[in-house]
Amino acid sequence: MTVPTRTLVTGATGVVGSAVIRALRAAGHPTHTVSRGSNDGTDHHVWHMGAEEPPAALRGPWDAIVHCVADTRFNLPDTEAEDANILPLRAALSLAGPDTHFVHLSSSFVTGLEGDITSPSRDAYRNSYEWSKAAAERLVHAERDNADIVRFPIVMGARADGNLDRYSGFFWLPAAMCNGAVPALVAEEKGLMDVISTDDIAAHVTQLLNSGAPSGHRLSILGRGDAAQRVTDFFDTILKALNDWRAENGVAPLDPLPYVTPEQWNRFYLPFSEQYLDRVQLLKVTAFRAYQGYLSVTHPFDVTVRVPETRDVLYWSVRRWAETHESSARRVPRPWRA
Incomplete structure (x- = not known):
């Protein structure tokens, strides 16, 4: 197992992305970050993913890419949900080489009304968010021979004090x-109302990168499940x-x-x-x-990692x-x- 030396985290200013970045850096991972807006942190890059070409500094190879970009609004028109949740993923995948450890952050609700992600039909999902996140998972399977997919339920703040970078x-x-x-x-x-702390997500992503890339597609479902x-x-x-x-x-x-x-x-x-x-x-x-x-x-969700x-x-x-x-x-x- 080789710990990644060059890691890219997308969605750097989001609730989950910011927590993941802090955890990875605390664990010693040299981490570059991406968001649509400016950030005072070091090694940060401004990029409207899916709408423009990546900056030259972001072109690979990357040892690891953790894709955290997501728009969780339920009421987006389908085309806007696609722009928010699928096109940025395509852009992130374009930066990954065959040896890149790719980690895609998804949602426990991605299975919609039918209990899986296989259907492309909008009617199989409660809203455009679920539909677009299911399409995103299918895209990871289609484009990558190996990747980690991490699903989790409603996101709460840090375990110590409930702090979030943004409350939405x-x-x-x-x-x-x-x-x-x-x-x-x-x-x-x-x-049942399953929730999770940003600490739980960040710790799991750190563990995945420390353990090395999987040989195929590895699915983690975080949460409390029937508890x-x-x-x-x-x-x-x-x-x-x-x-x-x-x-x-x-x-x-x-x-x-x-x-x-x-x-x-x-x-x-x-x-x-x-x-x-x-x-x-x-x-x-x-x-x-x-x-x-x-x-x-x-x-309940059939969790693989009970928090x-x-x-x-x-x-x-x-x-x-x-x-x-x-x-x-x-x-x-x-x-x-x-």
């Missing part, structure tokens, strides 16, 4: 709980984190939101909403619908979000009225 994606939820954007939690109470938090415990943890922070800052506590099953919501409450809620309320309710499928997963307990990771990540988004965390929800 999932963190619409604590914001919505504080500002009253949703009147109820549309979820299966027995559903993941139940939906009720998950939301209780979020509420406790918010209310602990609010109590310390002199803000009234939030009340628990009622649970409504997706069937109840879509058959009864949503038709009522469409008739009687105002335009702003209806926009909020409609936007929330995109997350129903993720709050109703009752079958340690994540309840505290969720708690401290939400606390840290409140500290860094104080104006949002202080909001007092307004009652929903028709």
